[in-house]
Amino acid sequence: MRFLPARRRVLKAALLPPAAAVVPLRFVADAHADSVAKPGQFSYFMPVEFTFVEAAVARLIPNDELGPGAKEAGVATFIDHQLSGPYGRAETWYMQGPWKQGTKEQGYQLKLTPAQLYRTAIADIDDWCSKNGKRAFAETDTNAQDQMLHDLENGRITLARAPAKDFFQMLLQNTVEGFLADPMYGGNRDFIGWKMIGFPGPRYNYVAEIDQYGKHYTMPTIGLLGRDGKRTKES
Amino acid sequence: MATRLPHVDVVLVGFGWTASILAQELTDEGLNVLAIERGSFRDTVPDFATTQIQDELRYAVRNELFEEPERETLTFRNSMDQTALPMRHLGSFKPAAGAGGAGVHWNGQNWRFLPTDFVTRSHTEQRYGKNFIPAGMTIQDWGITYDDLEPFYDRFEYLCGISGQAGNVNGEIQAGGNPFEGPRKRGFPLPPLKRSYGTVLFDKAAKEVGYKPFPCPAANTSEAYKNIYGVQMGQCTFCGFCEWFGCGNYSKSSPQTTVFPVLLKKDNFKLRTHASVTKVLLDNTGKRATGVVYVDLQGREYEQPADLVILTAFAQHNVHLMLLSGIGKPYDPVKNEGVVGRNYAYQITSSVDVFLNDVVNPFMGAGALGQAIDEFNGDNFDHGPEKFIGGGYIALWTTGGRPILQHHLPKDAPKWGSGWKKAMKDNYLRTVSLATHGSVMSYRDAYLDLDPTYRDVYGNPLLRLTFDFHDNEHRMSNFLTDKAQGIAKAMKAREIHANPRKGHYTIVPYQTTHNTGGAAMGTDPRTSAVNRYLQSWDVPNVFVVGSCAFPQNAGYNPTGTVGALAYWTAHALRTQYLKKPGPLVSA
Numbered sequence: 052m053r054f055l056p057a058r059r060r061v062l063k064a065a066l067l068p069p070a071a072a073v074v075p076l077r078f079v080a081d082a083h084a085d086s087v088a089k090p091g092q093f094s095y096f097m098p099v100e101f102t103f104v105e106a107a108v109a110r111l112i113p114n115d116e117l118g119p120g121a122k123e124a125g126v127a128t129f130i131d132h133q134l135s136g137p138y139g140r141a142e143t144w145y146m147q148g149p150w151k152q153g154t155k156e157q158g159y160q161l162k163l164t165p166a167q168l169y170r171t172a173i174a175d176i177d178d179w180c181s182k183n184g185k186r187a188f189a190e191t192d193t194n195a196q197d198q199m200l201h202d203l204e205n206g207r208i209t210l211a212r213a214p215a216k217d218f219f220q221m222l223l224q225n226t227v228e229g230f231l232a233d234p235m236y237g238g239n240r241d242f243i244g245w246k247m248i249g250f251p252g253p254r255y256n257y258v259a260e261i262d263q264y265g266k267h268y269t270m271p272t273i274g275l276l277g278r279d280g281k282r283t284k285e286s
Numbered sequence: 287m288a289t290r291l292p293h294v295d296v297v298l299v300g301f302g303w304t305a306s307i308l309a310q311e312l313t314d315e316g317l318n319v320l321a322i323e324r325g326s327f328r329d330t331v332p333d334f335a336t337t338q339i340q341d342e343l344r345y346a347v348r349n350e351l352f353e354e355p356e357r358e359t360l361t362f363r364n365s366m367d368q369t370a371l372p373m374r375h376l377g378s379f380k381p382a383a384g385a386g387g388a389g390v391h392w393n394g395q396n397w398r399f400l401p402t403d404f405v406t407r408s409h410t411e412q413r414y415g416k417n418f419i420p421a422g423m424t425i426q427d428w429g430i431t432y433d434d435l436e437p438f439y440d441r442f443e444y445l446c447g448i449s450g451q452a453g454n455v456n457g458e459i460q461a462g463g464n465p466f467e468g469p470r471k472r473g474f475p476l477p478p479l480k481r482s483y484g485t486v487l488f489d490k491a492a493k494e495v496g497y498k499p500f501p502c503p504a505a506n507t508s509e510a511y512k513n514i515y516g517v518q519m520g521q522c523t524f525c526g527f528c529e530w531f532g533c534g535n536y537s538k539s540s541p542q543t544t545v546f547p548v549l550l551k552k553d554n555f556k557l558r559t560h561a562s563v564t565k566v567l568l569d570n571t572g573k574r575a576t577g578v579v580y581v582d583l584q585g586r587e588y589e590q591p592a593d594l595v596i597l598t599a600f601a602q603h604n605v606h607l608m609l610l611s612g613i614g615k616p617y618d619p620v621k622n623e624g625v626v627g628r629n630y631a632y633q634i635t636s637s638v639d640v641f642l643n644d645v646v647n648p649f650m651g652a653g654a655l656g657q658a659i660d661e662f663n664g665d666n667f668d669h670g671p672e673k674f675i676g677g678g679y680i681a682l683w684t685t686g687g688r689p690i691l692q693h694h695l696p697k698d699a700p701k702w703g704s705g706w707k708k709a710m711k712d713n714y715l716r717t718v719s720l721a722t723h724g725s726v727m728s729y730r731d732a733y734l735d736l737d738p739t740y741r742d743v744y745g746n747p748l749l750r751l752t753f754d755f756h757d758n759e760h761r762m763s764n765f766l767t768d769k770a771q772g773i774a775k776a777m778k779a780r781e782i783h784a785n786p787r788k789g790h791y792t793i794v795p796y797q798t799t800h801n802t803g804g805a806a807m808g809t810d811p812r813t814s815a816v817n818r819y820l821q822s823w824d825v826p827n828v829f830v831v832g833s834c835a836f837p838q839n840a841g842y843n844p845t846g847t848v849g850a851l852a853y854w855t856a857h858a859l860r861t862q863y864l865k866k867p868g869p870l871v872s873a
Binding site: 146250268 | 291292336337338340341342343347348349355356362363364368369370371372373374375377480481482483486514521523524525526527644645646647649651654687689693701702703704706707708711713714739740741790791792793794816
């Protein structure tokens, strides 16, 4: 019997996109004078990627008259953390070939992990903007951003390597997750998401309230890490 | 070379509900029993503590308690002319890994099947004629009746401490219960749960339309309960974190809360975790199992000899292991021969979202806190004019209001932007949803076999699933959805949004983990993999227990019937097999 985990590591390494497809991305980032990462600034994202994601989530869940949105809730940070962990690496996914395009009923068949999909798609979108004489996504006005997000959503933009619709769906899903997950993951900061909809957090016991029909529940919002929902006190 | 280990009397493959029950019953006979589990050990404390378990992202979205497709998955296609591709991450269903199995993360919706569900073919032919069954539909009788199984349903319910209202005790219809259920010898161990607002509104509306709604049988305890093994459970707090989560409150029935405290203390029971069984070993006649092979996390292979091998893994894993081990003849849909992998079925579901003016506090709930009607399940109504077979219950469950996955939005709500935000704010506290839970019949072209291309981490072929919804199921589900809309309309809603099940079956959105068939039980070795006691026809010291034994799927959640079958098999082993090992039914 072979030593399986090692074999899996080899397989995973082999599944990374060809070097030619990935390495230049570093230079894309380096091309931006202000985007050299400071150590410890982000878990996964390069600054230019973080800027893109923060601008995009601010349109997906905007700051408006109903209150703060995904940017204020820390959703870009949430996604950064998620992509640097097991989810970003597709650690529990079956990522062995052969790779084929399936029917929509057969689900996700991309060779890219979530982290790779973000990296590839964001670079592709930057390229698409410059090729089409447009300013980078994060630098355009909100109307143009909304239009581009709609175009990605509907597949009206064809990106060089990443499927636009798949990327958009993943971005939207992760944005909603970050807005509504427990604050300990970096999003839903100050319970912004939960307070907006009226979810009081994991309160545990509603024996006395469940048959108080039609009444608002008024206990304060809590998270798994307590009343302020934070892992550490902010200095 | 595999390391050969000391002999045990019984090996159980997997350690979920069925294994826990069989281990408890067979150790009472004095046998040495070993359960081999691919996942880790988990217990109420510390793994499901209420200070950590109520984490939607970790457990419901990132799927922490489930099997990892990276190690084990299957390939899928809708039809035989397609190439099956791997299910790369969990979607349509979520099999568990780890001690307690899916019994840890279920909602606790615990049903009995109807008496007619066990005789689907003969009953349908008798009432509607042979021609009523469409070509290609391969439904068959189970080889047991509801009456055979009744004492074992009862035992599982008293193991779990089911909360509910009986509808039929010894043939006498009980007010407030399900008048369509098969006769039970006695009522439920616990009274029904307190009602949430949503279930009250459903109850009223259903009565107005002329139905007989009843509280759904719940494996969430309405009161403190001491079960048949003396294990103590506590009252459910309606925290709303049942499905996808373990219960930290000893309130949801699971192997941990009902069996482990007694079983794990026994000297003649052993559990081995992080050990994946890859094969059942047969002797040179191929008619006797000598034990199993398993692999640990270091990749070391072990041979575990045993007199009796019981497959108690999740439905399709049992079938996979039979195929990998050469137990029973693999099903061939072209020749229409063989039995292992035959008659795979599933569940067809739909929903009707109801947007109300009142606050319903969706986050207060329990996994099986619901109100249902059964007028359109099984053969509880005349199918003649409808020209389809099967049915399902219609229920309003209030399982919880976890924000990421359990929010409902009106039909025209935007998917993002300020419009999405407004729709979330306006509707989250004011929405309930009706579910229809439809049966799926079995068909010649819906089956499991070994994939020719893709392999698991052990180098074995993945299981291949070929499955689609058929016209019969779509028409039945649409019928149920229409009836559900009728109730929804009587709820005086602001808006109703029906989500019928359309088009091909897809592996992507979650539907249910009610995968059935592939090792069907029955009376004829040409059409069933196991006999009426779930004993392999071909290798009599192998038993295969689980929903893989269902010849087709009924319109209910399967766990109650799976638990009853485990007790049924345990009883046959204790009273017949152990006295005289060998085939319990002559082929």
